[in-house]
Amino acid sequence: xxxxxFDIVGFDLxxxxxxxxxxxxxxxxxxxxxxxxxxxPAGDVRDLIGGGAKKMLAKALELTGGAVPDARFDELHQxxxxxxxxxxxxxxxxxxxxxxxxxxxxxRGVKLAVVTNKLERFAEKIFAELGLTDRFFTIIGGDTxxxxxxxxxxxxxxxxxxxxxGGTAAYVGDTTYDTGAAAAAGLPCVAVSFGFNDKxxxxxGAASVIDHFDELIPALQRLG
Numbered sequence: 001x002x003x004x005x006f007d008i009v010g011f012d013l014x015x016x017x018x019x020x021x022x023x024x025x026x027x028x029x030x031x032x033x034x035x036x037x038x039x040x041p042a043g044d045v046r047d048l049i050g051g052g053a054k055k056m057l058a059k060a061l062e063l064t065g066g067a068v069p070d071a072r073f074d075e076l077h078q079x080x081x082x083x084x085x086x087x088x089x090x091x092x093x094x095x096x097x098x099x100x101x102x103x104x105x106x107x108r109g110v111k112l113a114v115v116t117n118k119l120e121r122f123a124e125k126i127f128a129e130l131g132l133t134d135r136f137f138t139i140i141g142g143d144t145x146x147x148x149x150x151x152x153x154x155x156x157x158x159x160x161x162x163x164x165x166g167g168t169a170a171y172v173g174d175t176t177y178d179t180g181a182a183a184a185a186g187l188p189c190v191a192v193s194f195g196f197n198d199k200x201x202x203x204x205g206a207a208s209v210i211d212h213f214d215e216l217i218p219a220l221q222r223l224g
Contacts, residue, residue, distance in 0.1 A: 004105075004108040004109065004110060004220070004221070004224070005168060005220065005221060005223070005224020006110060006167075006168050006169060006170045006220055006224060007109075007110065007111060007164070007166075007167025007168050007169065008110065008111045008112075008113060008160070008161070008164045008167050008168070008169035008170075009105055009110050009111075009112055009113070009169070009170050009171070009172065009220065010112075010113040010114070010115045010157065010160050010169065010170070010171045010172070010187075011112070011113070011114055011115070011171075011172045011173075012114075012115065012116055012151075012171075012172065012173035012174060012175075012177075012178045012195075013114055013116035013118055013123055013126070014049055014050075014116065014118060014195075014196060015046075015049060015050070015174040015175065015192075015195030015196030015197075016095075016172055016173050016174045016178070016192055016195050017094060017095065017098060017114070017172075018092050018093065018094060018095070018098075018126070018130075019092065019093060019094075019095050020049075020091075020092040020126075021042060021043075021045055021046045021049060021196065022042050022090070022091030022092065023084065023087060023088060023089065023090055023091050023092050024045060024049060024056065024084070025040065025041075025042035025045035026042075026083070026084075026087060026090070026091075027053075027080050027081075027083045027084035027087070028040065028045060028048070028056055028057060028060045028080060029045075030079065030080065030083040031057060031060075031076040031077070031079050031080040031083070032060060032061075032064055034076060034079055035061070035068065035072075035076060037060075037061070037064040037065055038064055040060055040063060040064065045060070046196050047196070048060055048063075049196040050174075050175040050176075050177055050196055050198050051117060051150075051175075051177055052117045052118070052142055052150065053077065053080055053081060053084070053118075053119075054077055057073070057076060057077055057080055058073070061073075061076075081119075081122075084122070085121075085122060085125065088122060088125055088126050088129065089125075089126050089129040089130055092126060092130070093130070094130075094132075095192070095194060095195075095213060096212065096213065097212055097213030097214045098213050100213070100214070101213040101214065101216050101217065102132075102135055104217050105217065106135070108217075111137050111164055111167070112135055112136045112137065113136055113137060113138045113139075113140065113160045113163075113164070114127070114136050114138070114139045114140065115140045115151070115156045115157055115159075115160050115171070115181075116139075116140070116141055116142065117141075117142035117150045117151050117177060118141055118142060119141050119142060119143050120139065120140065120141025120142075120143055120144045121141070122141070123139050123140075123141045124139050124141075127139060137163070137164065138160060138163045138164075140156050140159055140160055140163075142156070144156065144159065145159060150177075151177040151178060151180065151181035152176065152177045152178075152179075152180030152181045152184065153181060153184065154181050154182075154184035154185035154186075156181065157169075157171060157181055157182065157184075157185035157187060158185060161185075168224070169187050170187055170188045170189070170190065170220055170223065170224075171185075171187050171188070171189045171190075172189070172190045172191075172192065172216065173189060173190075173191060173192070173195075173206075174191060174192050174194075174195025174196055174197055174204075175195070175196065175197060175198045175199075175204070176198055176199060176204055176205065177198075178191070178204075179191060179204045179205040179206050180205070183205065188207040188208075188223045189205075189206045189207055190206055190207065190208045190209070190210060190216060190219050190220065190223070191204045191206035191208070191209045191210075192209075192210055192211075192213075193209055193210065193211045194211065194212070207223055208222070208223060
């Protein structure tokens with residue numbers, strides 16, 4: 001087998017590796033119901049995801065009647081998180097081709113990482129419930145390094161590289177948070193068009209865009 005050009009491949013979670021919009025929709029609608037707001041269809045919640053739960057909730061409140069006072073927002077945010085933690089992997093699953101893609105990278109000796117803006121404990125729980133934890137050498141969350149260090153800052157990707165012990169790396173994501181972090185960290189980024197894109201896939205600033213996970217390994221080979 002021809003040598004693979006990357007020793008490490010990092011993945012975003014929501015909208016990249018995992019289609020989590022159903023469970024996130026239930027959580028955000030739980031918070032909206034507490035505030036007496038109408039539910040948002042799960043398909044529309046896809047457009048609100050990216051940047052963490054606070055940003056998702058803020059967008060949902062704007063759509064359903066406007067912002068609330070900070071203290072109330074904090075209460076609703078905590079309710080959302082509690083509901084989500086208790087129902088984190090009811091509908092969530094790998095995107096099509098994800099398992100085969102992960103197998104293919106592992107067969108090539110690639111170290112796999114998760115770097116997400118989701119809280120670390122949530123990311124760890126979701127992969128544990130899906131039986132995927134052992135596939136990754138590290139799972140890094142938006143709070144792993146403390147406040148203000150999440151994507152699009154490069155800090156979490158720098159931590160991935162530090163924990164990997166070195167080597168060539170690439171990152172895979174679905175939003176400008178991901179492409180921005182990769183660019184700031186000096187890593188090539190592949191964007192998935194099937195995720196929760198906050199811009200048209202071609203406008204995300206990625207080095208390559210794929211429409212299915214069976215395209216990822218060839219795309220990384222071309223980038224290398």
